[in-house]
Amino acid sequence: MKAAVYWGCKIPTEQYAYEMSTRQVLPRFNIELVDLENVSCCGTPVRSVNTSAALYLSVRNLAIAGQTGLDNLLIPCNECHFMLSEARNRLDNDSEMQTKIQELLNEEGLEYPSNIKIWHTIDLLHDFVNIDTIRGKVRKPLEGLKFAVHPGCQIIRPSEIGRVDHPENPRKLDRLVEALGAQSIDYSEKLDCCGAALLYSHLDAALSLAGTKLRSVQTYGADGFVNTCPYCHTMYDARQKEAAATVGSKLTLSVVYYTQLLGHAIGIDHDKLGLHLNQSFDPERFTRRST
Amino acid sequence: MSLTDLMTMAKTDKELRKRIFTKLWRAHPDECFQCMRCTSGCTSLKLLELKPHEIVLLVNSGFIQELVSSDIIWTCASCLKCRERCPQNASPYNTILELRNLAVEREAKIPEAYMKAIAQILETGLTQPEQTATTRDMQPQNREKLGLPKLPYANDKFKTVFMKILGG
Ligand code: SF4
Numbered sequence: 166m167k168a169a170v171y172w173g174c175k176i177p178t179e180q181y182a183y184e185m186s187t188r189q190v191l192p193r194f195n196i197e198l199v200d201l202e203n204v205s206c207c208g209t210p211v212r213s214v215n216t217s218a219a220l221y222l223s224v225r226n227l228a229i230a231g232q233t234g235l236d237n238l239l240i241p242c243n244e245c246h247f248m249l250s251e252a253r254n255r256l257d258n259d260s261e262m263q264t265k266i267q268e269l270l271n272e273e274g275l276e277y278p279s280n281i282k283i284w285h286t287i288d289l290l291h292d293f294v295n296i297d298t299i300r301g302k303v304r305k306p307l308e309g310l311k312f313a314v315h316p317g318c319q320i321i322r323p324s325e326i327g328r329v330d331h332p333e334n335p336r337k338l339d340r341l342v343e344a345l346g347a348q349s350i351d352y353s354e355k356l357d358c359c360g361a362a363l364l365y366s367h368l369d370a371a372l373s374l375a376g377t378k379l380r381s382v383q384t385y386g387a388d389g390f391v392n393t394c395p396y397c398h399t400m401y402d403a404r405q406k407e408a409a410a411t412v413g414s415k416l417t418l419s420v421v422y423y424t425q426l427l428g429h430a431i432g433i434d435h436d437k438l439g440l441h442l443n444q445s446f447d448p449e450r451f452t453r454r455s456t
Numbered sequence: 457m458s459l460t461d462l463m464t465m466a467k468t469d470k471e472l473r474k475r476i477f478t479k480l481w482r483a484h485p486d487e488c489f490q491c492m493r494c495t496s497g498c499t500s501l502k503l504l505e506l507k508p509h510e511i512v513l514l515v516n517s518g519f520i521q522e523l524v525s526s527d528i529i530w531t532c533a534s535c536l537k538c539r540e541r542c543p544q545n546a547s548p549y550n551t552i553l554e555l556r557n558l559a560v561e562r563e564a565k566i567p568e569a570y571m572k573a574i575a576q577i578l579e580t581g582l583t584q585p586e587q588t589a590t591t592r593d594m595q596p597q598n599r600e601k602l603g604l605p606k607l608p609y610a611n612d613k614f615k616t617v618f619m620k621i622l623g624g
């Protein structure tokens with residue numbers, strides 16, 4: 166498959182590990198990524214200020230992706246994936262809005278509709294590549310390791326616009342982790358939000374949400390925590406120490422992107438996967454039982 | 457005739473209520489029957505006392521001005537649980553977004569970070585400039601050192617159009 170890729174803002178300006186590991190892993194499964202020029206923010210922070218301007222930003226990026234003539238578009242960020250999916254749903258069902266936005270797009274010579282299929286890391290790997298193919302490529306099985314998965318909020322809700330997994334009982338990320346030989350634990354806080362959106366206005370509450378979830382996961386004996394969103398990842402990895410201080414616990418969980426875990430299991434060097442950038446990652450613990 | 461909140465003497469505002477409703481699309485706060493499913497699962501209930509069913513009730517009753525000048529509309533974590541679970545498609549989430557839009561328009565208290573992100577989008581198209589990352593052993597890293605391609609930048613035409621729509 167040849168797929169356009171829309172990285173958004175957070176990944177390419179800060180969360181380099183997600184970008185590096187995605188670029189490393191996908192070609193191993195015959196997925197070639199095509200970068201987009203002239204793209205902009207998906208509209209997430211703009212939504213609170215002006216919902217029409219946010220919608221315009223989302224559609225504009227879709228139109229640029231459509232210009233490539235490719236059939237598939239990968240959006241690895243949960244927030245961006247939600248914004249662009251929501252924008253498509255709106256424009257395809259609201260012709261008045263479509264006309265309004267198209268007028269703005271005309272000024273840049275861009276055009277909607279774009280029929281490109283939108284993928285996220287989770288469904289691209291689970292539904293397109295598939296579990297058996299992934300299992301077949303594993304060279305360093307993660308046997309004996311236990312992980313808690315965190316799919317995040319925007320990627321599973323709201324189901325009415327089409328999301329990558331069940332809104333209340335998502336299982337795909339669990340199966341992707343199990344395909345690498347590890348165990349994915351069941352835990353009741355799985356759907357709890359990371360709190361990242363509150364960083365803009367309520368830092369302590371945000372950290373408390375992240376810390377409370379990690380504390381539970383640690384109690385259940387998990388070796389690591391797996392996510393697929395740059396916003397969630399920042400809360401659990403880079404801000405883990407702050408989150409621990411906020412909830413008054415010591416937290417020592419290795420937090421990784423799924424693409425990093427997969428890359429490790431299929432034998433890619435840690436530095437190429439950006440694992441040296443994960444602040445919470447403990448290579449010893451991570452590879453203790455898998456060599 | 458309009459209602460009056462006897463605690464604060466605030467009046468309801470039909471015009472503002474209408475503004476919120478016309479901007480919403482496939483979200484119907486007026487069909488809310490106060491079942492509180494939204495509030496029972498709300499991410500911000502415990503820590504920040506956000507009660508989405510109350511927000512919806514206040515909007516329906518027309519107490520918009522009170523909401524717009526209150527900090528409570530900025531406590532939503534955007535987890536989308538209320539939108540998913542509401543049996544009436546009221547979408548407290550989208551209702552709160554429109555209240556925030558109104559707050560910005562009326563220059564009520566807005567968290568600075570949002571305005572900063574927008575200023576940055578006007579500059580490069582993205583919400584923040586390239587950040588220096590640090591490895592666990594404290595080595596500074598950037599895209600180039602990590603072997604990643606140059607960042608995409610939105611062209612100048614984009615900025616003009618974006619300005620236009622931001623201005624309404
Ligand atoms: S879940 Fe929907 S109908 Fe029930 S109280 Fe909340 S907004 Fe109203």
Ligand code: SF4
Binds near residue numbers: 499531532533535552
């Ligand atoms: S989207 Fe906002 S209001 Fe709705 S449940 Fe989540 S935090 Fe509460």
